[in-house]
Amino acid sequence: MKLRSLSPIQVEAHLENGLALESGPFTFTVRGRYAVLRDSLHLLYADHPILSADSFVDFPVSLRAPNPLRRIFRPQVQFYFDQHRPFYPLPADQAFASFEWGLNWVISNHAHRFIILHAAVLERRGHALVLPGEPGAGKSTLCAALMMSGWRLFSDELTLIDPPSGNAFPLCRPVSLKNASIEVIRSCFADATLGPIVDATSKGRVTHVKPTEASVAKMDTPAPIAWIVFPRYEEGAPTRLNPRSKAESFLEVAKNAFNYSLHRQQGFEVMRRVVSGADCYHLSYSDLEEAMARLEALPLPEPVEPEIESLPR
Amino acid sequence: MNLLTPLLIAARKPGFHYDASALEAATLIRQARAADLLAHLEVALHNRIDPKVSPRFQMHVEAARILAEKQRQNVNWEVEQIAKATRRIGVPMVLLKGSAYIARNIRAGRGRLLSDIDILVPQGAIDDVENSMKKSGYFPKEVSDYDRRYYREWSHEIPPVVHFNRHTTVDIHHSILPPTTRLKPDARLLLAEAEPLPGHEDVYTLSPRDMILHSACHLFHEGELQHGLRDLVDIHTLLSEFMTDQAAWEGLVTRARQLDLMPPLYYALRYASRILETPVPPHILKAVQAGGPGCLMGKMQDWCFGEAFQPDHPTCRTWHSGLARLLLYIRAHYLRMPLAMLGPHLAYKALVVPYRERKREEDRLRRQQQLQG
Numbered sequence: 272m273k274l275r276s277l278s279p280i281q282v283e284a285h286l287e288n289g290l291a292l293e294s295g296p297f298t299f300t301v302r303g304r305y306a307v308l309r310d311s312l313h314l315l316y317a318d319h320p321i322l323s324a325d326s327f328v329d330f331p332v333s334l335r336a337p338n339p340l341r342r343i344f345r346p347q348v349q350f351y352f353d354q355h356r357p358f359y360p361l362p363a364d365q366a367f368a369s370f371e372w373g374l375n376w377v378i379s380n381h382a383h384r385f386i387i388l389h390a391a392v393l394e395r396r397g398h399a400l401v402l403p404g405e406p407g408a409g410k411s412t413l414c415a416a417l418m419m420s421g422w423r424l425f426s427d428e429l430t431l432i433d434p435p436s437g438n439a440f441p442l443c444r445p446v447s448l449k450n451a452s453i454e455v456i457r458s459c460f461a462d463a464t465l466g467p468i469v470d471a472t473s474k475g476r477v478t479h480v481k482p483t484e485a486s487v488a489k490m491d492t493p494a495p496i497a498w499i500v501f502p503r504y505e506e507g508a509p510t511r512l513n514p515r516s517k518a519e520s521f522l523e524v525a526k527n528a529f530n531y532s533l534h535r536q537q538g539f540e541v542m543r544r545v546v547s548g549a550d551c552y553h554l555s556y557s558d559l560e561e562a563m564a565r566l567e568a569l570p571l572p573e574p575v576e577p578e579i580e581s582l583p584r
Numbered sequence: 585m586n587l588l589t590p591l592l593i594a595a596r597k598p599g600f601h602y603d604a605s606a607l608e609a610a611t612l613i614r615q616a617r618a619a620d621l622l623a624h625l626e627v628a629l630h631n632r633i634d635p636k637v638s639p640r641f642q643m644h645v646e647a648a649r650i651l652a653e654k655q656r657q658n659v660n661w662e663v664e665q666i667a668k669a670t671r672r673i674g675v676p677m678v679l680l681k682g683s684a685y686i687a688r689n690i691r692a693g694r695g696r697l698l699s700d701i702d703i704l705v706p707q708g709a710i711d712d713v714e715n716s717m718k719k720s721g722y723f724p725k726e727v728s729d730y731d732r733r734y735y736r737e738w739s740h741e742i743p744p745v746v747h748f749n750r751h752t753t754v755d756i757h758h759s760i761l762p763p764t765t766r767l768k769p770d771a772r773l774l775l776a777e778a779e780p781l782p783g784h785e786d787v788y789t790l791s792p793r794d795m796i797l798h799s800a801c802h803l804f805h806e807g808e809l810q811h812g813l814r815d816l817v818d819i820h821t822l823l824s825e826f827m828t829d830q831a832a833w834e835g836l837v838t839r840a841r842q843l844d845l846m847p848p849l850y851y852a853l854r855y856a857s858r859i860l861e862t863p864v865p866p867h868i869l870k871a872v873q874a875g876g877p878g879c880l881m882g883k884m885q886d887w888c889f890g891e892a893f894q895p896d897h898p899t900c901r902t903w904h905s906g907l908a909r910l911l912l913y914i915r916a917h918y919l920r921m922p923l924a925m926l927g928p929h930l931a932y933k934a935l936v937v938p939y940r941e942r943k944r945e946e947d948r949l950r951r952q953q954q955l956q957g
């Protein structure tokens with residue numbers, strides 16, 4: 272059963288005891304009495320399957336007032352993972368954003384079965400495109416735009432790589448948009464479903480875009496990584512897509528990973544194979560349409576030559 | 585309901601297989617994580633999880649295994665970095681607790697997670713060690729003036745030092761109990777029996793029986809019961825690996841008497857056998873009885889420790905768990921310092937520390953949030 276089949280009142284009832292959802296390889300429960308949380312979940316996770324109460328829940332999270340006073344007076348929201356509070360409380364209107372950020376933290380700190388990179392991922396023609404990039408490089412905007420033009424969304428933040436296969440796994444949660452990119456996506460894609468906009472967060476104006484139905488429908492299907500593209504939005508810049516050296520790309524990706532070092536030698540081996548098998552580029556752009564056209568025209572990488580046995584340890 | 589402890593006991597049987605419903609298995613993961621025993625659980629259940637159990641269960645224990653293995657590698661490397669600092673001034677360094685179990689590769693080190701490395705050095709060398717550590721990049725953590733004085737005058741350790749780059753925390757001890765405690769173990773005896781750690785020069789660990797006694801001291805006389813069950817599991821694992829014959833058991837009791845540590849040994853054996861069903865020969869339990877409390881006090885402590893050795897998770901909590909933990913906290917302080925000192929200290933802790941800690945916690949969370957942004 273999908274979340275969209277529930278009425279808002281039913282969603283609220285579920286949120287009392289823990290609304291159990293499945294997204295990509297993970298299951299989680301959310302509790303919380305915030306209207307913005309209820310409405311945003313209902314809207315942005317509409318296509319996600321709801322789980323029964325007796326399912327295995329990976330990550331139980333809840334959003335509560337840090338103390339009773341904060342329910343009434345300048346209401347606040349505190350993110351809880353089980354009984355832990357990894358963050359400082361936020362104003363109550365950020366309840367949904369707080370849930371999304373909190374869940375990102377929970378996954379990147381606990382799902383060590385995957386190598387987790389800080390990068391957006393999408394899929395097309397059975398192959399995954401990884402977009403690493405520091406905040407402000409425009410990876411979320413590009414990610415939302417590609418998803419709205421038919422790419423299958425994996426994630427806008429967390430690239431889950433399965434060792435030893437090296438395949439990327441979809442996470443399929445809403446794409447976070449900030450400030451100017453909200454207008455860009457809204458004006459370019461009339462059919463994009465955006466959640467309520469929250470002002471004055473630590474990141475500025477924030478909202479989330481609903482994953483496309485097609486992305487959610489295939490969220491169990493992983494894909495091999497074919498392209499690693501480092502995007503950079505530069506105002507007024509012409510669109511340039513230049514190959515980038517694999518060694519440099521490897522270092523950059525590893526540097527921005529959440530748990531690469533935990534995987535030790537196997538992590539190195541897997542990432543070496545992933546980067547060897549993918550084509551790496553540097554993309555600078557100011558025109559979204561052009562940038563997307565260039566990404567869609569990317570050829571599949573040449574098959575890598577059979578591997579020489581790795582050196583003895 | 586506590587699912588973890590019965591499982592750890594049951595898993596010792598050779599033919600054991602773990603089978604549970606999805607709901608139970610998920611609750612077990614949460615309890616084990618709260619008790620800091622998730623990686624231990626992985627070791628205890630290794631290859632003995634029934635295929636019918638949700639594959640999600642496997643994902644969580646696998647994550648814990650990856651974390652523990654990385655930590656093992658880090659600990660072994662960090663130990664050598666610390667040793668460079670102590671070797672430079674010709675001081676022997678003894679690893680304590682988790683880092684010793686891991687570096688020695690004994691059973692208690694498998695799946696043992698830790699947050700800092702504890703070392704023991706001769707009392708006279710403590711300032712030199714602190715200075716030499718500074719040269720290696722380990723700087724004292726900022727503590728309040730009150731805490732600094734507390735450490736210097738009443739504690740068996742100095743304020744923790746943290747590596748400026750790797751953020752590893754090292755606790756430097758000169759004894760295993762605070763000097764204000766009524767029990768007076770002589771740290772020189774511990775150093776004299778310490779055993780060299782293969783592969784490292786001038787690095788030692790305590791002898792197995794001293795490891796047991798130290799772990800008992802730490803658990804029953806320092807009041808840090810947040811990871812009570814984990815520490816009791818350490819004691820159980822050490823006992824089952826090293827107390828293999830009559831002579832070993834008797835050696836343990838003799839050593840406890842010699843070090844003035846009969847009470848902690850009594851508590852360790854009593855609660856390991858009561859809570860984790862550790863086999864302890866009856867005549868040994870009887871021999872350490874002298875270190876135990878009177879009848880009424882004993883009953884009360886059985887109740888308190890019974891509560892405190894539950895995993896620290898909401899699914900294991902009752903309305904009186906908090907009371908039991910509070911009583912044990914007061915007990916540990918009472919054991920640690922004379923009454924004249926206890927009153928002012930607890931007043932300070934109750935009135936000033938929460939305010940300061942809240943401020944510090946707020947700062948920490950704010951910084952973390954900025955990083956996330």
